[in-house]
Amino acid sequence: MSNANHSEIIELDVRTDEMLVNMGPQHPSTHGVLRLVLRTDGEVVSEAVPHIGYLHRCAEKIGENLTPRQFVPYTDRMDYLAGMNMNLGWSLAVEKLLNYDLPEKVRHTRVMIAELNRIASHLVGMGTYGLDLGTFSPFLYAFREREKILDLLEWVCGARLTYSYITPGGVTADLPSDWIDKCSQFLDQFEPQIPDYHTLLTTNAIFIKRTTGIGIMSADMAIAYGCSGPVLRGSGVDHDLRRDGEPRYTSMYEGYEFEVIVEKSGSYPKDQVYPTVPDEAVLGDCWHRFYVRMLEVIQAIKLIRQGMDFYRKASGDWGTPIKLATKLPQGEAYLETECPRGQMGFYVVSDGGDSIPRRARARSSCFSNLSVVEELCRGGLIADIPAIVGSLDIVMGEIDR
């Protein structure tokens, strides 16, 4: 049943006065501080306005006062569930400005680390999405596996959340000697557990009822609102920067085989081992956005496995991070990478002769993804709002500037 039908039926049934309801700023689906002001008529939401800006840690202003390498730890704090991917985006943008080439080994290290972090992030997205819809066990299962990934990441850089591992010019240290074996063991143990998640969520009757046909976003709407990542692909737009991005970024994935997860002609390709799309699901609804994330985890596992082989064969060292105060040439560079939540763009402007950029801008995916909430929630029920906001997998730290 679509949103439109809900509201029509209820309008005929009960007619109450309009009411303004504040949702948040501590709603669990937002990992932080988001306030939604809802205009409701009974259970039906006629307007949902997101209010942001409760964090405001001045990340961009700080970027204008620090050298690029000093700014790396601040990028961790943007999307704190995928700190490695944030480091990567910033590092690539700075390297693009400096026209810096990297040794082969760094490339494979970065692919492995970024994809591992993508799995960890999708696990949180998936687990907390279950939590939003009232089921608790998937959250625990997801966090159990995530802890193991965090152990691996802690081993390479010493931190569990704010890594600062990938840095302009390479990575801060080589991988520990038997890290790859441990990582491989983890993947072997993790992969057979994925069907459990599908049993608990994807094919669960209640979950299907709560997510299918809700918050439908057409492909045109997703593009118009600048949505990206699983949100865009959940609407059926075949766009992934790992394949379609700039050469500086896509060359990182050169030689790797992976599939961009998007629905093609009625079903998801190849991954038929995993559940098929339920009949009630409409392309671009909450279920599809969730499912894209689930299948992306499988692709990430594939990528890490390939990365291990490449890394073992690769020559060269782990790169030389640029100096803390490397002079930036005059010019500007913008680069977007495919983070777990979507396209994260970093923009570095330098007017030459100084090591501090004139402007350090972060274009975040969640910012655009959140702007669509207003339209998705219109005509839905109050109970659907956590389902819609949760399916966008928003991290408020990224929206903040």
Place this chain on the structure above:
Amino acid sequence: MIDETFIEKLKQRFGEKISGANLENVDPWIEVSPAGLVEVCRYLKEEPAIAFDYLNSICVVDYCETDPKKAAKAKWQPHLEVVYHVSSIRHKTTGVIKVMLPRWKDDVEGNIPELPSVASIWRTADWHEREAYDLSGVLFVGHHNLRRILCPEDWVGHPLRKDYEMPLEYHGIRGR
């Protein structure tokens, strides 16, 4: 995507409204005059061969130096640059559009410069323009809801301006 022939074509079509270009930079850019912005953007989005249907980001760079010693050495006059990063999902290409603005309208300090809104072309510009207005102080004319988005409504000043000074006090909270 943006090369000499592309610029030449645009100049033939729009004439003076294409006020310049830079092809040497890592990301080449087109410079558009404020008056022609909406027209050029609409063309870039709707022309099937270009089809910049996706607006990545709107960003304002403030060229201003508060240190008088450094300001004397600077090679530019103080100004604002509004940068539009666009891309095409269909053709997998990217482009950069720039608009140069004075820091203050009519050189009156506190009078923020105006620029036509492109929210009618790309829906996502709605929030990006609000952010640019809030943090950098550019008035987007024609925007239906130009309110602050990250700072409180009654905040004074635009924090990402280079000469912005943190207030001493805000509602009894110490600022500096």
